[in-house]
Amino acid sequence: MERISKAAFRRLPRYHQILSAYESVGKEFISSRELSEILEINETLVRKDMADLRIRGRQNQGYGITALRVRIENFLGLQEITETLVVGAGNLGTALATYAGFSQYGLKIVGMIDSDPDKVFSTVGEHTIHPVSRLGSLIRKRDIKMIILTVPLAAAQEVTDVCVEAGVRAIWNFTPCELQVPPGVKVRNEQIIGGFMALSYYLKNLAAEEGNEEKEA
Amino acid sequence: MERISKAAFRRLPRYHQILSAYESVGKEFISSRELSEILEINETLVRKDMADLRIRGRQNQGYGITALRVRIENFLGLQEITETLVVGAGNLGTALATYAGFSQYGLKIVGMIDSDPDKVFSTVGEHTIHPVSRLGSLIRKRDIKMIILTVPLAAAQEVTDVCVEAGVRAIWNFTPCELQVPPGVKVRNEQIIGGFMALSYYLKNLAAEEGNEEKEA
DNA sequence: GTATTATCGTGAAATAATCAACGATTGCGG
DNA sequence: CCGCAATCGTTGATTATTTCACGATAATAC
Numbered sequence: 001m002e003r004i005s006k007a008a009f010r011r012l013p014r015y016h017q018i019l020s021a022y023e024s025v026g027k028e029f030i031s032s033r034e035l036s037e038i039l040e041i042n043e044t045l046v047r048k049d050m051a052d053l054r055i056r057g058r059q060n061q062g063y064g065i066t067a068l069r070v071r072i073e074n075f076l077g078l079q080e081i082t083e084t085l086v087v088g089a090g091n092l093g094t095a096l097a098t099y100a101g102f103s104q105y106g107l108k109i110v111g112m113i114d115s116d117p118d119k120v121f122s123t124v125g126e127h128t129i130h131p132v133s134r135l136g137s138l139i140r141k142r143d144i145k146m147i148i149l150t151v152p153l154a155a156a157q158e159v160t161d162v163c164v165e166a167g168v169r170a171i172w173n174f175t176p177c178e179l180q181v182p183p184g185v186k187v188r189n190e191q192i193i194g195g196f197m198a199l200s201y202y203l204k205n206l207a208a209e210e211g212n213e214e215k216e217a
Numbered sequence: 218m219e220r221i222s223k224a225a226f227r228r229l230p231r232y233h234q235i236l237s238a239y240e241s242v243g244k245e246f247i248s249s250r251e252l253s254e255i256l257e258i259n260e261t262l263v264r265k266d267m268a269d270l271r272i273r274g275r276q277n278q279g280y281g282i283t284a285l286r287v288r289i290e291n292f293l294g295l296q297e298i299t300e301t302l303v304v305g306a307g308n309l310g311t312a313l314a315t316y317a318g319f320s321q322y323g324l325k326i327v328g329m330i331d332s333d334p335d336k337v338f339s340t341v342g343e344h345t346i347h348p349v350s351r352l353g354s355l356i357r358k359r360d361i362k363m364i365i366l367t368v369p370l371a372a373a374q375e376v377t378d379v380c381v382e383a384g385v386r387a388i389w390n391f392t393p394c395e396l397q398v399p400p401g402v403k404v405r406n407e408q409i410i411g412g413f414m415a416l417s418y419y420l421k422n423l424a425a426e427e428g429n430e431e432k433e434a
Numbered sequence: 435g436t437a438t439t440a441t442c443g444t445g446a447a448a449t450a451a452t453c454a455a456c457g458a459t460t461g462c463g464g
Numbered sequence: 465c466c467g468c469a470a471t472c473g474t475t476g477a478t479t480a481t482t483t484c485a486c487g488a489t490a491a492t493a494c
Contacts, residue, residue: 001422001425009415009418010411012411012414013408013410013411013414014406014408014411016414017393017395017408018395020393021393021394021395038395075418076414076417076418076421077417077418077420077421077422078414078417080417080421082413082416082417082420090312091308091311091312091315091316092312092316094308094312095307095308095309095311095312098308099308099309101393101410102410102413105410105413105414105417106417107413107417145420145423146416146420169419169420169423170416170419170420172412172413172416176234176237176238176318177238178234178235178238178255184423186416186419188412188413188415188416189231190409190412191230191231191234192407193230193318193319193322194227194230194231195389195405195407196299196319196322196324196389196405197229197230197233197293197295197322198226198405199299199363199387199389199403199405200293200294200295200297200299200322200323200324201226201292201293201294202386202387202403203294203299203362203363203386203387204293204294204297205218205294206362206386206401208218
């Protein structure tokens with residue numbers, strides 16, 4: 001298994017986004033300095049990250065953008081299709097289910113689940129909403145390994161248990177619930193409010209002492 | 218200005234969430250060991266974080282949950298009301314604008330903005346959608362310091378410029394755009410796809426070598 | 435009242451992450 | 465063809481973060 005440091009791992013999504021943006025305007029190479037300025041990190045660190053990924057740059061030119069993007073995608077397994085269900089068809093679930101950007105990362109939503117009888121069998125975009133009673137069987141039938149969890153807090157653990165029992169190994173958790181799962185199942189807590197907390201701290205200290213640039217905390 | 222390490226700062230949202238959950242079921246104290254097990258970190262680290270926050274625990278009992286939660290909220294400035302606009306009334310903007318959970322963190326959405334004439338002056342929940350032509354004046358009138366950015370990629374920079382010009386100092390950026398802002402303006406990139414990337418990596422390596430628990434990377 | 439046990443607080447050690455420095459290489463301008 | 469400027473790759477130093485170890489303390493059981 002290929003390994004990089006945790007810190008480097010956290011930077012990969014940013015690198016990927018920057019590379020995609022540069023690629024879309026036709027750039028072929030990007031230097032460690034350019035990347036470092038965008039991410040507000042040291043340029044040596046960028047070179048270290050590239051070395052960790054076994055990517056070699058070219059003197060006087062930088063790194064090949066497409067090769068680097070593809071390398072990151074392969075490292076993360078994004079070239080494989082990951083089929084998933086959106087469990088919870090509320091506003092957030094709907095927003096995620098209709099977001100067009102996921103497909104370029106190999107993330108394919110194959111259905112939605114909700115407990116509300118008024119929603120069941122209706123559609124959101126091209127996705128059908130299935131009843132929660134079919135959750136386990138859908139996971140088994142399609143051998144789904146990952147779910148997107150956007151149910152209300154009170155239902156989160158119960159739904160999780162059903163999914164895990166049916167074979168799910170990764171949970172993208174958008175609820176504020178601290179899920180209990182057995183070993184071998186990975187939970188990614190997408191605590192969106194955390195982003196606001198960082199900004200709130202910035203604004204609070206901005207008010208307290210103007211004229212002081214803060215770095216990402 | 219109160220400071221803690223970056224690493225500790227990143228843990229605050231998780232702590233806060235756990236504390237809220239424990240508080241809601243009536244618990245009064247929580248030990249460093251309990252917190253460490255939930256976050257999958259070393260328990261000394263939790264105690265260090267508490268020391269950084271100037272929170273003292275009680276021998277044989279742990280830390281007072283409410284006091285700790287309030288301390289984190291004050292540290293982050295969450296006791297202040299932060300008024301914000303949701304700029305971009307698509308699916309994601311709508312989901313964020315209607316999310317009830319923000320108010321408990323002092324985050325108050327005072328309106329929405331969209332460029333689509335069919336949406337303008339309609340309402341989402343209790344929020345009115347204003348035309349993009351009013352963006353600058355709304356920010357100035359209410360002295361808004363933060364916006365939630367959920368517009369399409371192509372419009373992101375242009376809208377940002379208007380907001381910054383009008384006095385916005387913090388941007389919660391849900392677009393995949395690398396925004397250019399002057400010094401003194403903080404951008405928080407909420408790159409949701411990053412969460413999926415971590416899970417994808419986990420699943421890829423799970424397939425490659427079963428029976429191997431991965432930690433948060 | 436005393437022993438026991440859980441838990442904290444903290445200094446020192448270990449590990450991880452970042453940064454500074456510099457030689458080596460490559461493309462470009464003339 | 466030659467020198468210049470940009471950029472990489474890498475080593476070693478520095479800083480940040482985490483972990484270990486242990487003494488101190490407070491609640492609890494008896």
